[in-house]
């Protein structure tokens with residue numbers, strides 16, 4: 001089926017639907033493998049009695065894929081809804097952090113700032129958005145965690161948050177389901193640091209596009225990964241360099257963003273990396 005949603009192991013590009021993809025072997029990082037699938041690294045020894053398998057350390061294998069048409073670099077495994085819930089429910093909670101510290105010693109100690117303070121660059125985001133629209137009053141933060149990073153927070157008549165986690169929201173924010181959000185009108189929808197995590201970015205964007213009106217603006221922020229930046233002209237090299245996969249399962253080139261938006265009935269009004277915090281993308285309905 002020529003539908004990126006249908007694939008458990010991606011066979012076409014999840015941004016632009018091209019079938020022209022290439023692969024290279026990689027490993028799924030043990031934290032992800034255990035949290036999502038319950039798979040742990042294992043030492044294969046002679047005791048296993050396997051005739052054709054060599055002894056040694058075994059990790060969960062996967063493939064790094066690259067799209068010849070748009071330059072997207074992505075993990076071949078596409079997690080389903082229950083697996084996404086296993087990975088992100090209780091995100092950076094005690095259980096999450098304990099498992100992560102087991103495989104990545106020092107993770108919690110090095111990341112305490114992330115839990116409370118929120119992003120430091122939100123005022124720059126607000127300035128960027130206000131270059132294109134006047135200050136919004138009705139905002140939906142899609143994948144917005146507690147709402148702590150929602151641009152214009154504290155100045156809004158409507159501050160809605162849609163998120164897979166069930167954390168307590170910041171003052172002034174209201175949690176909404178996707179169905180509830182679809183029944184509302186928003187000046188601005190924000191999608192910050194979501195698309196690099198989701199298995200089917202088209203599905204996420206089509207859902208958002210369906211609830212946008214002509215005047216609604218969508219602000220997307222996602223990483224401009226170092227691997228993409230240094231291999232802009234040679235995605236083949238990036239494929240060979242990308243030997244492990246963690247929470248970010250999609251690495252976007254600028255072209256991948258443009259084509260992804262197009263497949264979802266959205267038009268990029270502006271794509272910028274100037275601010276120094278990844279891609280800032282402003283889009284509206286239309287081609």
Ligand SMILES: [Zn+2]
Pocket residue numbers: 013014015016017018067068069070071072256
């Ligand atoms: Zn593509």
